[in-house]
Amino acid sequence: MTVSEPSLRVSGLAFAYPDGSPALAGVDLTVAPGERVALLGPNGAGKTTLVLQLNGVLRPSAGTVEVGGLPVVKEHLQEIRRRVGIVFQDPDDQLFMPTVAEDVTFGPANFGMRGPELEARVSAALTAVDMTSLAERSPLHLSGGQRRRVALATVLACDPEVLVLDEPSSNLDPVARRELAEVLLRLDRTMLMVTHDLPYALQLCPRSVILDAGRVVADGPTRELLADDDLLAAHRLELPYGFSLAPGRAH
C-alpha cells in the first residue's frame, strides 16, 4: 500500500436486495487516511447497507469498493475484514465470548496472530478504551457504556485501516456518550461514523456525508451542512430541540 492511497474509495456503488428493492444507487465516496467522516441520513437511506458493502458481507451489483487501495473482492475478503473494523450498534451482537479479554482476542486470533504479539495487541486495545481492569469480566455484567467501549476494543485489536461505527452514541447516558467521544478522539484513526446524533457528528467529525435514497446528496464540512436547515429538512434530518448552527441565530 502506498501512502497516497485513500483509506476508502467507493465508486459508482449500486446494490439491490434479493427482493429487488434498491438500497444503493451509485454511491461515490472517498475518505483520506486519518479523516473522520460522519455518514448521516434518514432511516432506510442505505447507511447500514453501505457499511456492509465496505467489508464484503454484501456484494455490489455495480461499482467498486477499495480499502487502502485493495479492492473488495472474494480473494481479499479476509484482509479486507482486517482493514475495515465495524463496531455494530448493539454491543450484545458483537460481544459473544465469556470474558472481555477473550472477545478482544477473537478478532486478531482469526487473522492469525498468536502468542506474546497477540497478548500485546489485546492489552493495547483494552488500554485504548480504558477497560484493562475489567478484562476478566463477562460482557454481560458491564454497563452500556462499558460494553460499547469493549466492542470498540474488539475491533481496535485487529488494527483496522478504517474504523466504522454504527450509531456509537445510541442508548448511552450523557456521561458515557462523552467518555466514548473522548476515547474516539484520542484514537487518531480514519473513521466513518454512521449516526442520527447530529451534535455527536459535529463534535467528532470535521466532514459529513448525507446519504438519502441510496445516493450521496451532500458532502462537506459538518458545521456547514448542519447549519443548512433546508438541506436537513429535505432529508428528514434535524438538530435536537434548542440547537441551531445557522449564522445569525441564537445558539
Next chain:
Amino acid sequence: MHRLAPQVKVLAAFLLVCCVVATPREAFWAFGGYFLLLCAVWVVAAIPPGWIAARSLIEAPFLVLAVLLPFAEGGERVDVAGLSLSVAGLLGGWNIVVKGTLGVLTSLTLAATTPPRDLLLGLQRLRVPGTVTTIATLMLRYIEVIVGEAKRMRVARISRGHDPRLLWQAGATARGVGSLFLRSYERGERVHLAMLARGWTGAMPVLVEAPAARRDWVAGLVLVAAALLIAVASRWWM
C-alpha cells in the same frame, strides 16, 4: 479435583457413565459400588451433598416413567404389598432409575468441579467438532441475554394488564414465545455478521494448547479403572 485439567474430567465422566450403562441390571451390588466411587469423589472434592441432592431433582420427570413400568409391563408377575407387579417391568424400571440416577450424579459432579467455560475448553481439546463447541459457547453467552429479553417482554405484558395465570390469556404468552424466537433468530443473524466482520472463518481459534499433566491423567484414570473393574466383575459375576 477442581484443579484437574477439564479434558481429563470430561473423559473420565464419559467413561464412568459407559461403565454404568454396560453393567447388567441384575448386578445390584455393582451400582452400589459406583455410588461409593462418586461419594469418594465428593469427599475429595468437598462438594456438599445438599448441592448434589437439590440439583438431582432434575431427574424427577424421568422417574415417573420408570415407576409406571412395573404396572404396565406384561409377563411373569409378583405380589408386592398386595399389588401385582410385572417382574420384567420391575427390572426395567430399576434399570432406568439406577442408571439414570448415576448418570445425573456423574454429570453433577463434573458440573460442580468444572466451570462451564472450562468444560468447553475440555471438549475443544478432546477434538470435539468446532461447530459443536461454538454452538455451546454461544449458548452459554446468549442464554442470559434471551432470558433477560423474555423477562422484559413479560413485564411489558403485565404492565398492560396481562395476567399470565388466566387460562384465556395464554394466547398472549404463546405469541410472546413466538416473537422471542424470532428476535433470537434475528439476533443470531446479527451476531454472525459481527463475527464475519472480525474475520470469522467457521472455527474458533484455539489459543492455548495446554496438554493435561500426566498427574491429571493418572488421577482421572484411577477413577475410570475402578469403575471398569466393577463393570467387568459384574459381567463375570452374571
